[in-house]
């Protein structure tokens with residue numbers, strides 16, 4: 001099975017011509033399925049652009065949402081509307097609201113949007129304020145402590161959902177791909193080849209999801225998990241445990257790219273390149289911290 005992975009494609013920043021160039025680059029890879037790890041558009045344009053992309057690529061599109069997908073909307077409303085809408089859209093699969101997916105007899109697919117849950121870095125000392133707090137209804141009017149409580153709750157919700165899906169997937173499949181927008185470990189929160197700073201980590205990594213991933217990978221050493229994520233727009237790969245690898249994709253506003261095209265078996269047996277194999281030539285950074293994980 002041949003799969004294309006893209007992340008942070010921000011289609012709302014492109015005109016129709018730019019979108020068509022991107023969609024035809026995907027078609028050119030002749031994939032059987034496309035995976036997208038969030039920041040697809042913004043709430044008002046999300047269904048229109050998802051529908052357009054699905055029509056153009058002609059294969060199933062499995063996706064999670066990123067923080068930008070909730071801009072000018074509310075998180076619960078966007079999720080609810082999209083779940084309902086996808087039920088009548090063959091080949092558009094929103095992983096945060098669906099059952100476990102079988103990609104092939106040995107590989108399952110799970111996913112959830114995730115959220116930067118304020119648990120890494122130093123939330124209270126950070127001067128960073130994301131646009132999320134002005135543009136997503138759930139955060140509007142909240143004071144600093146209430147924002148932190150909301151970030152934690154969103155991280156916990158993602159972690160609870162993924163715990164259930166991963167348990168189910170690891171029961172039946174030797175290999176599991178997990179899509180999430182927000183890197184679930186600080187080590188996977190790349191910025192220019194290094195880990196993001198304490199100012200950014202509260203918003204750019206989701207610790208609760210990471211703990212679930214560590215737990216399930218310890219409980220099932222016979223299974224392999226690969227996490228694909230984005231959000232930081234900077235690429236890198238981290239090996240957390242011998243059976244747990246997190247690949248973060250890169251992005252630039254206005255020029256969406258394919259992170260990689262891979263055969264499912266190849267993904268689990270080789271390092272893949274990130275940052276756009278076809279032409280961008282960005283180096284991919286890779287690190288192994290598996291010995292640090294008890």
Ligand SMILES: [Fe+2]
Pocket residue numbers: 008039066068231233251
């Ligand atoms: Fe993004």
Ligand SMILES: [Fe+2]
Pocket residue numbers: 039066067068181230231232
């Ligand atoms: Fe994002």
